[in-house]
Amino acid sequence: MYRYDEFDRRFLEERVAQYRDQVRRRLAGQLSEDEFRLLRLMNGLYLQLHAYMLRIAIPYGTLSPEKLRRLARIARRYDRGYGHFTTRQNIQFNWIKLEETPDILAELAEIEMHSIQTSGNCIRNTTADPFAGVAADEIEDPRPYCEIIRQWSTLHPEFSFLPRKFKIAVSGAAEDRAAVRVHDIGLYIRRNEAGEVGFEVLVGGGLGRTPIIGKTIRPFLPEAQLLPYLEAILRVYNAFGRRDNLYKSRIKILVQALGIEKMRDAVETEFAAMSESPLTLPDETIAAIAAHFAPPAYDAPAAEDEAVLGLALATTPALARWVERNTAPHRAPGHAIVTVSLKPPGRPPGDCSATQMELLAELAETYSHGEIRVTYEQNLVLPHVRRSDLPELWRRLGEAGLATANAGLASDIIACPGLDYCSLANARSIPIAERLSRHLAARDHEIGKLHIKISGCINACGHHHVGHIGILGVDKNGVEFYQITVGGSANENAALGAIIGPAVPSAEVTRAIDALIEVYLRLRRQGELFPETCRRVGLAPFKEALYAPA
Amino acid sequence: MPLLKDGRIVEDPWRHLDDAESLPDGQVATVSLRRWTAEREALSRRPGRLGLRLPNDASPLALADDLASFDLVTLAFPRFTDGRAYSQARLLRARLGFRGELRATGNVLRDQLLFMRRCGIDAFEVGDRALAEDWPRALRELDLFYQPAEDGHPWIARQRALAG
Numbered sequence: 001m002y003r004y005d006e007f008d009r010r011f012l013e014e015r016v017a018q019y020r021d022q023v024r025r026r027l028a029g030q031l032s033e034d035e036f037r038l039l040r041l042m043n044g045l046y047l048q049l050h051a052y053m054l055r056i057a058i059p060y061g062t063l064s065p066e067k068l069r070r071l072a073r074i075a076r077r078y079d080r081g082y083g084h085f086t087t088r089q090n091i092q093f094n095w096i097k098l099e100e101t102p103d104i105l106a107e108l109a110e111i112e113m114h115s116i117q118t119s120g121n122c123i124r125n126t127t128a129d130p131f132a133g134v135a136a137d138e139i140e141d142p143r144p145y146c147e148i149i150r151q152w153s154t155l156h157p158e159f160s161f162l163p164r165k166f167k168i169a170v171s172g173a174a175e176d177r178a179a180v181r182v183h184d185i186g187l188y189i190r191r192n193e194a195g196e197v198g199f200e201v202l203v204g205g206g207l208g209r210t211p212i213i214g215k216t217i218r219p220f221l222p223e224a225q226l227l228p229y230l231e232a233i234l235r236v237y238n239a240f241g242r243r244d245n246l247y248k249s250r251i252k253i254l255v256q257a258l259g260i261e262k263m264r265d266a267v268e269t270e271f272a273a274m275s276e277s278p279l280t281l282p283d284e285t286i287a288a289i290a291a292h293f294a295p296p297a298y299d300a301p302a303a304e305d306e307a308v309l310g311l312a313l314a315t316t317p318a319l320a321r322w323v324e325r326n327t328a329p330h331r332a333p334g335h336a337i338v339t340v341s342l343k344p345p346g347r348p349p350g351d352c353s354a355t356q357m358e359l360l361a362e363l364a365e366t367y368s369h370g371e372i373r374v375t376y377e378q379n380l381v382l383p384h385v386r387r388s389d390l391p392e393l394w395r396r397l398g399e400a401g402l403a404t405a406n407a408g409l410a411s412d413i414i415a416c417p418g419l420d421y422c423s424l425a426n427a428r429s430i431p432i433a434e435r436l437s438r439h440l441a442a443r444d445h446e447i448g449k450l451h452i453k454i455s456g457c458i459n460a461c462g463h464h465h466v467g468h469i470g471i472l473g474v475d476k477n478g479v480e481f482y483q484i485t486v487g488g489s490a491n492e493n494a495a496l497g498a499i500i501g502p503a504v505p506s507a508e509v510t511r512a513i514d515a516l517i518e519v520y521l522r523l524r525r526q527g528e529l530f531p532e533t534c535r536r537v538g539l540a541p542f543k544e545a546l547y548a549p550a
Numbered sequence: 551m552p553l554l555k556d557g558r559i560v561e562d563p564w565r566h567l568d569d570a571e572s573l574p575d576g577q578v579a580t581v582s583l584r585r586w587t588a589e590r591e592a593l594s595r596r597p598g599r600l601g602l603r604l605p606n607d608a609s610p611l612a613l614a615d616d617l618a619s620f621d622l623v624t625l626a627f628p629r630f631t632d633g634r635a636y637s638q639a640r641l642l643r644a645r646l647g648f649r650g651e652l653r654a655t656g657n658v659l660r661d662q663l664l665f666m667r668r669c670g671i672d673a674f675e676v677g678d679r680a681l682a683e684d685w686p687r688a689l690r691e692l693d694l695f696y697q698p699a700e701d702g703h704p705w706i707a708r709q710r711a712l713a714g
Contacts, residue, residue: 007706011694018691022661030681038630039661121631151696151706157668158640158699161633238637239609273645278698278708285707 001062001371002147002292004112012109015116015155019043020102027099042122042160044115045101048421052096055118056108060128060146060170061089061374065361068372070111072357078104083357085342085350087414087463088167089127089374090118094421116154121162123153123234127169129177130375133293134337134383136329140189140197142170142178144290145226148281152227159234163241164249166234167206174492179376181205181214181494182466184251185233190220198222203233203263204255207460211496212252215260217267223286225271227279232271236263296369296384301334305388312391319394321445322405327390336387338368339407340380340397346438348430349415350378359400367393376463377414379407409444410452410517411437414463418456418473419480425456427473427480432509439510440517447517450530451490466490468530469516470497471509480506486516486542487534495531501543515545553653554663555673557686562675564601564622580624583608586616594619601651606634610641617648625671627656636669643670643700663688670700 004012019039026036040046044055056071063071071091075083078100079093086092096104108114117124126149128142129135149168153159159166171178172189180186186202199221205214221229237251240258255263313320327336340360343349352360360380364372367389368382375381385393397403406412413436416422418429433454440447453467457474464470470485482504485497504512519541524533534542553562565579573579573596580601586593593600594616601622604610617623623642625635635654642648653673654666660682663674667689676682698705704712 005710007694007709011692011696011706014692014694021691035630035659035661121633154696155665155692156697157665157695158636159633160665161631161636161662235637239634243632243634278705285711 001064002059002143002289008112012112012114015114016102016105016109019105023098023102038120041120042117043101043105044118045096045098046119047423048094049423050421051094052098052101053092053094053421054096054101054104054115055086055090055092056113056115057118057125058089058091058113058374059150060126060132060143061130061376062143063372063374065365065370065372067111067113068357068361068364070107070113072354072361074104074107075354075357082351082353084348084417085352085374085378085380087376087378087416087461088118088125089130089376090125091374092417094417119165120160121164121166122160123156123166123168126150126153127167127178127376129171129173130373130381131177131328131337131383132172133295134330134332135173135175136331137174138172138331139174139191140172141290141293142172142187142189143293144286145187145189145223146170147289147292148226148286149230152230152279159238162234162238163243164246166237166251168230176490176492176494177375179463179466179490179494181492182207182211182463182490183214185230186214192220196222199226201229204252204260205494206250206252207463207465208250209247209458209460210253211460211465212256213494213496214252215255217260217264224281224283226281228274228277229267229271231277231279232267232274235270236266240266295332296371298332298335298384299386301387305334305386309387309390316391318405319391322394322403323390325405325409326407327385330384332384334387336385336390338382338385338390338393339375340382340402341404341406341412342379342402343406343412343437344401344404345411345441346434349413349433349437352380356400356402359396360402363393363396377412379412406441406444408449408451410440410447410450411444413437413452413454414467415454416456416461418454422456424459425473426458426475427456427482427506429454429456429462429473432471432473432482432506435510436513440513447521450517452513453488463490464488465496466494467497469513474503476503482506482509484512484516484546486539487531489531498534498539500539501547512546515548516542519545552676552679552682553673554676554682554685557689559676559679559682566603580622590616604638606632606638610638610646614646617642617646620648620650622651622653623648624653624655627654627658627662630657630659630662636665639666639669639671640700660685660688664692668695668699668701668703
C-alpha cells in the first residue's frame with residue numbers, strides 16, 4: 001500500500017489549513033455561498049436535501065485497518081454511526097455539519113486521507129480493479145499507475161476548472177472489474193510484442209444522460225508517456241469541451257461531435273508538441289512507486305489446509321455457498337480473494353456501520369495482511385485470505401451481518417443514494433433496492449450471476465445503463481416511475497442496455513423484475529449470462545412477459 | 551481596475567481601447583484580437599507598448615509569430631468556472647516562450663490566484679480593493695505542488711529526486 005512521504009504529508013497539512021481558512025471566511029460572511037460552493041466542492045462537500053454530505057477519497061479503493069478505524073471514528077463522532085460506500089470506490093457521510101468539516105479533514109490527514117477532488121469539475125478519484133495485485137488473471141498491477149495519476153492530478157493548476165467532471169479508471173487484468181469502458185479516460189494495461197508495459201487508452205466513455213462506450217484513441221502508449229498523454233487529452237478537452245450546456249459538457253460529447261479520428265489528431269498533435277515534457281516518467285520513478293505495492297509475505301499453504309477446508313465445506317452448506325460465491329482465485333497458492341457483501345437482503349446497498357468497519361479492520365489484520373479494498377459495486381474485499389482461514393473468517397463476518405453469500409448475484413444490487421439523500425434525484429433508489437434484494441435473496445443461487453443496477457435519475461450514478469437489468473427512476477407528474485433496460489454490461493465487453501418499454505410504477509417494479517427473470521431462466525442456455533440471452537433471443541420475449549395483462 | 555502585481559495592489563497603467571478608438575503613438579494600450587488581426591501591419595510598426603486582449607476561445611498557437619509585438623496579454627475568465635484561459639496561459643509561457651505580463655481579467659477570485667500563478671499568470675484584476683488586501687496571502691497558502699508548471703516552483707517528484 002502506498003505510504004505518504006514527508007512531501008505528501010506537508011502538502012496535505014497545508015491543504016487542510018487552506019480549507020480551514022476558507023470555512024472561516026464563509027462563516028464570517030466574507031465569501032458568498034456561490035463563491036464558497038466551488039471551494040467546498042473542491043473538498044468533496046455537497047449540500048444535500050437534509051444536511052451536508054462529505055465524500056472522502058479512497059484512492060483506487062485501497063484501505064488499511066488504520067484508515068478504516070478512522071472512518072469508523074468519523075462516522076461516530078461527526079455522523080450517525082455509519083458510512084456509505086459509493087460506485088467510485090469512495091465513502092460518503094450524509095449528516096455532516098459545515099463547521100466541523102475542517103476538523104474531519106484534519107483527522108483524515110493524520111491517516112493519509114483527504115476529500116480532494118471527490119467533486120467539482122476536475123479530475124476525480126481514479127478507480128481501479130479491486131482485485132489489483134492479487135487476481136489470478138492479472139497482466140500488471142494497476143495501482144502504481146493509479147497512484148502516479150493521483151499525485152499528478154491533485155490540485156492540477158490547469159485542469160481544476162474543466163467543462164465538467166472527469167473520471168479515469170485503470171485495469172490490468174483480462175477481466176475488466178473497473179468498468180473501464182464507461183469512463184472519460186479508460187486505461188487497459190497491455191504488453192507489446194517486445195514485452196514492454198504500456199496502455200491501451202480509451203476516451204469518451206460515460207453514462208449519464210447520454211451513455212456511450214469509450215473508444216480506443218491509442219492502442220499502445222508506452223508507460224513512460226502516461227502523464228504527457230493524459231495532459232494532451234485534458235488540454236484538448238479543456239479548450240474544446242462544451243461549456244454552454246451542462247448536459248453536453250462531458251468529453252464523450254466532444255468525441256462524438258468530432259469523431260474519434262479528429263479527436264485522435266488533435267490529441268496526437270498536442271502530444272507530439274510535448275515531447276520534452278518533464279512529466280515523462282523515468283523507470284526509477286515507476287519502480288519507486290511500484291515498490292509500495294509489493295505483495296505481502298504469504299504463508300506457504302500447509303499440506304492439510306485443503307483437507308481441513310474441504311471438511312468444513314462438506315459439513316456446512318452455508319459456508320460452501322459463501323466460498324463459492326464470495327471468493328475469487330488468488331495468484332498466491334492456498335489463498336483466496338474474499339468479497340464482503342454490503343448487500344444483506346432488505347438493507348441499503350453500500351452502507352456500513354462504524355461497528356462493522358472496526359470489525360473489518362480487525363479481521364483484515366488477522367486474516368488479510370492488513371488490507372481492505374472497496375469495489376465500485378459497493379462491496380468490500382479482503383484481498384489476501386489464506387484458504388484454511390475461510391471458515392473462521394466466515395463465522396466472524398456472519399456475526400456482524402457481513403457474510404451474505406451473494407457477490408455478483410441478483411440481490412447484490414448497485415444503487416445510488418436517490419431521492420432520500422440526493423438533491424438531483426427524481427425518484428427513490430434505496431427503497432427499491434431494499435425491496436428487490438429482500439425478494440430475490442431466496443432465489444439468488446437458482447438465478448446465478450445477475451447484475452441489477454438502480455439510478456434515481458438520469459445522471460446514472462447507479463450505472464443502470466450497464467446493468468444486466470437497469471432500473472431508472474423518473475418523475476411523471478410528481479409520481480415515481482421506473483424505466484427498465486435489459487442487456488447492459490460493464491465489463492470488457494461493455495454494452496448499453498435497451499429500454500424495454502414504458503416505465504412502470506413503483507409498486508410494480510418487483511413484479512416486472514420477476515417477469516424478466518422468469519424469461520431468462522426459461523430461455524437461457526447452459527452458462528449463458530442475462531445479456532447474452534438478451535442478445536440471442538432479442539427483446540420480444542421479455543417485453544411480452546413484462547407487459548402481458550396480469 | 552486595480553491590479554495585484556508583484557505582491558502589491560497597483561493602479562492599472564494600461565488603457566483598454568475599443569476597436570473604434572484611435573490609438574495615439576506612445577499610448578500604453580491594449581487592443582482586441584479582432585483589431586490586431588485587421589491592423590497587424592500598422593500596429594506592429596507603431597512605437598510604444600502594446601497589449602493584446604485574448605478571448606478564451608482563441609488558440610494562442612496561432613499567435614506564435616506575433617507575440618514579440620506585445621508587452622501584455624490579457625486572458626479572460628468570464629466566469630470563475632470557465633477554465634480555458636489556464637491552458638492558454640501555459641501554452642503562452644511554456645510552448646511559445648512569452649515573457650511579457652500575463653494578466654487575468656474578469657471574474658478573478660482570491661482562491662483561484664494560486665492556480666493562475668502556477669499557470670504563468672503574473673497580474674490579476676482586482677474587483678474590490680478593500681477585500682483584495684488579503685489576496686497576497688492566498689499566493690502563499692501552499693508551497694508544495696505535484697506538477698511541473700510555469701511558475702518556476704519546484705515540484706514534488708523533482709524534490710524527491712533531489713532528496714535522493
